[in-house]
Amino acid sequence: MRVAMIGTGYVGLVSGTCFSDFGHEVVCVDKDASKIERLSRGEIPIFEPGLDDLVRRNVAAGRLRFATDLTQAVRQAEVVFIAVGTPSRRGDGHADLSYVHAAAREIARAANGFTVVVTKSTVPVGTGTDIEHIIREEAPEADIAVVSNPEFLREGAAIEDFKRPDRIVIGTEDPRAREVMTALYRPLSLNAAPLLFTERNTAELIKYASNAFLAMKITFINEMADLCEKVGGNVQEVARGIGLDRRIGPKFLHAGPGYGGSCFPKDTLALMRTAQEAGAPLRLIETVTTVNESRKAAMGRRVIEAMGTPPRGATVAVLGLTFKPNTDDMRDSPAINIVQSLLDRGVQVRAYDPVGMDEARKVLPAEVEYAASAYACAEGADCLVIVTEWDAFRALDLDRLKTLLRRPIVVDLRNIYPPADLIGRGFKYVGVGRPNGE
Numbered sequence: 001m002r003v004a005m006i007g008t009g010y011v012g013l014v015s016g017t018c019f020s021d022f023g024h025e026v027v028c029v030d031k032d033a034s035k036i037e038r039l040s041r042g043e044i045p046i047f048e049p050g051l052d053d054l055v056r057r058n059v060a061a062g063r064l065r066f067a068t069d070l071t072q073a074v075r076q077a078e079v080v081f082i083a084v085g086t087p088s089r090r091g092d093g094h095a096d097l098s099y100v101h102a103a104a105r106e107i108a109r110a111a112n113g114f115t116v117v118v119t120k121s122t123v124p125v126g127t128g129t130d131i132e133h134i135i136r137e138e139a140p141e142a143d144i145a146v147v148s149n150p151e152f153l154r155e156g157a158a159i160e161d162f163k164r165p166d167r168i169v170i171g172t173e174d175p176r177a178r179e180v181m182t183a184l185y186r187p188l189s190l191n192a193a194p195l196l197f198t199e200r201n202t203a204e205l206i207k208y209a210s211n212a213f214l215a216m217k218i219t220f221i222n223e224m225a226d227l228c229e230k231v232g233g234n235v236q237e238v239a240r241g242i243g244l245d246r247r248i249g250p251k252f253l254h255a256g257p258g259y260g261g262s263c264f265p266k267d268t269l270a271l272m273r274t275a276q277e278a279g280a281p282l283r284l285i286e287t288v289t290t291v292n293e294s295r296k297a298a299m300g301r302r303v304i305e306a307m308g309t310p311p312r313g314a315t316v317a318v319l320g321l322t323f324k325p326n327t328d329d330m331r332d333s334p335a336i337n338i339v340q341s342l343l344d345r346g347v348q349v350r351a352y353d354p355v356g357m358d359e360a361r362k363v364l365p366a367e368v369e370y371a372a373s374a375y376a377c378a379e380g381a382d383c384l385v386i387v388t389e390w391d392a393f394r395a396l397d398l399d400r401l402k403t404l405l406r407r408p409i410v411v412d413l414r415n416i417y418p419p420a421d422l423i424g425r426g427f428k429y430v431g432v433g434r435p436n437g438e
């Protein structure tokens with residue numbers, strides 16, 4: 001099947017590459033010419049484990065190409081995916097649909113013969129209907145079916161998630177589109193991934209409802225962590241204790257500095273706005289977003305308090321900047337708030353991240369200093385803060401760290417170290433959801 005993927009970012013590049021790996025003929029299109037140029041040279045513009053190899057193999061097999069020319073790619077395609085960004089609109093929190101609408105217009109003008117246009121971008125309920133109107137306006141004669149097929153992959157495990165999804169949600173009531181989508185995903189349904197066909201509006205809602213629920217789960221355990229700190233209790237054991245209940249499940253129950261990333265913050269806001277305007281406010285989700293924002297703001301204070309009264313010119317070593325491990329994505333990372341609040345209090349920040357420093361330089365204030373390794377980051381610092389739980393930080397040589405730090409204080413915002421390992425070596429330890437000095 002011939003596929004055009006419009007938007008070659010974290011979602012478009014992974015999905016397009018995986019479809020080509022199933023044997024489909026895929027052209028990934030992006031209007032960012034430098035991105036396409038890099039991809040055409042064999043360079044992968046994002047960090048995603050295993051992606052470089054998969055791209056290389058499928059390009060070599062002639063099934064995967066990269067282009068800036070949308071018209072040409074769409075003209076030849078039977079299925080066209082829209083995988084462009086839907087960031088938060090400044091001011092009101094609605095999803096900014098300008099990229100989606102612009103892509104729909106271009107696709108309408110280029111489509112040739114029966115074409116299935118599939119929205120993979122996360123879009124508010126009703127967007128499929130808007131796209132249909134846009135297409136009808138631009139090209140009244142075009143034979144196009146508009147389908148919703150939201151994406152659930154996680155950065156850092158994106159290929160595995162795409163190839164072994166829990167479910168594939170397809171929103172369409174058009175029998176021809178249903179047939180095309182079934183054929184497209186056949187390799188996965190052979191692997192027993194259920195295809196869930198729904199109405200288009202329902203599919204659009206499923207994506208937002210999933211993300212809102214997961215954000216709520218994280219926020220729940222974060223509040224339980226605060227309670228554990230006040231009344232005594234270990235949030236990791238609480239999480240295990242409740243997660244073993246199959247009605248609850250163990251995932252997304254790790255207390256930490258608050259959720260961030262390219263999806264949860266913007267998707268919870270967008271869903272909230274949709275619900276408010278529809279007169280059915282989601283009060284749980286409204287609270288989740290408020291609690292999460294205040295949590296991110298509180299983490300900088302936690303670091304300052306760990307130092308007591310920080311000495312003049314104190315330096316904090318920040319380990320991990322990306323919003324989670326195994327990605328270079330800095331969008332809405334809690335590290336941004338933490339670093340900013342440390343700088344606001346006159347503390348110097350030295351940071352290290354295994355892959356995210358190039359992206360971090362684009363979003364963090366210029367005064368942040370970057371180190372070449374975790375140990376170089378710690379050297380002479382008054383406090384070490386673990387913000388992102390990269391594997392590379394899980395087995396640091398604690399004795400060496402102790403000799404490098406000016407003051408042996410560790411704030412472990414991901415609870416990756418057993419407190420006793422640090423306390424036993426004479427560190428001052430602050431974690432999340434555990435009584436200090438445990």
Ligand SMILES: NC(=O)c1ccc[n+]([C@@H]2O[C@H](COP(=O)([O-])OP(=O)(O)OC[C@H]3O[C@@H](n4cnc5c(N)ncnc54)[C@H](O)[C@@H]3O)[C@@H](O)[C@H]2O)c1
Pocket residue numbers: 006007008009010011012029030031032035070083084085086099102103120121122123151152153154155262263
């Ligand atoms: N990142 C994730 O983990 C994830 C997971 C599930 C769903 N999503 C959703 O998928 C969508 C894409 O997210 P992303 O993280 O891949 O975004 P991204 O910003 O990484 O990529 C979007 C790409 O689209 C390109 N683009 C914009 N308009 C275009 C046009 N008219 N023609 C061609 N290219 C165009 C941009 O240049 C950019 O490269 C969003 O709606 C997001 O919410 C993201």
